Amino acid sequence: xxxxxxxxxxxxxxxxxxxxxxxxxxxxxxxxxxxxxxxxxxxxxxxxxxxxxxxxxxxxxxxxxxxxxxxxxxxxxxxxxxxxxxxxxxxxxxxxxxxxxxxxxxxxxxxxxxxxxxxxxxxxxxxxxxxxxxxxxxxxxxxxxxxxxxxxxxxxxxxxx
Numbered sequence: 114x115x116x117x118x119x120x121x122x123x124x125x126x127x128x129x130x131x132x133x134x135x136x137x138x139x140x141x142x143x144x145x146x147x148x149x150x151x152x153x154x155x156x157x158x159x160x161x162x163x164x165x166x167x168x169x170x171x172x173x174x175x176x177x178x179x180x181x182x183x184x185x186x187x188x189x190x191x192x193x194x195x196x197x198x199x200x201x202x203x204x205x206x207x208x209x210x211x212x213x214x215x216x217x218x219x220x221x222x223x224x225x226x227x228x229x230x231x232x233x234x235x236x237x238x239x240x241x242x243x244x245x246x247x248x249x250x251x252x253x254x255x256x257x258x259x260x261x262x263x264x265x266x267x268x269x270x271x272x273x274x
Contacts, residue, residue, distance in 0.1 A: 150232065168212070171183065188207075216247065217250050224252045
């Protein structure tokens with residue numbers, strides 16, 4: 114019988130060294146993915162922020178705002194609410210004598226009344242108009258917000274609601 118000699122060894126074979134090219138490619142792909150995720154998150158967060166303009170701010174920026182859709186905040190002036198076939202019209206006030214006439218489409222919220230802070234979504238009729246066409250009225254009724262921002266919106270009689 115002839116003995117066969119094995120040339121195979123049972124020792125582990127080391128893998129070939131990774132090329133720097135594939136490492137760089139992997140790092141590049143991971144870097145691009147991280148950047149894409151960060152951009153998407155930041156854009157999503159920026160788009161979800163909903164700011165509003167007070168009557169005073171909107172009137173000083175009226176030309177720049179033009180007919181762009183904004184959220185306008187003010188206090189409903191007493192004696193100005195009129196129900197219409199399509200919704201309601203009323204005047205909202207800011208500090209001093211700043212006033213904006215609002216024509217809102219749709220039913221006002223149940224808590225809607227005079228002397229309360231509201232936010233109206235809509236746009237000015239023109240860049241020089243004092244008429245604001247609204248599509249939605251939101252009643253601000255949170256006492257914690259008013260406590261945190263006492264000078265932000267006050268009723269004409271000086272009280273906060």
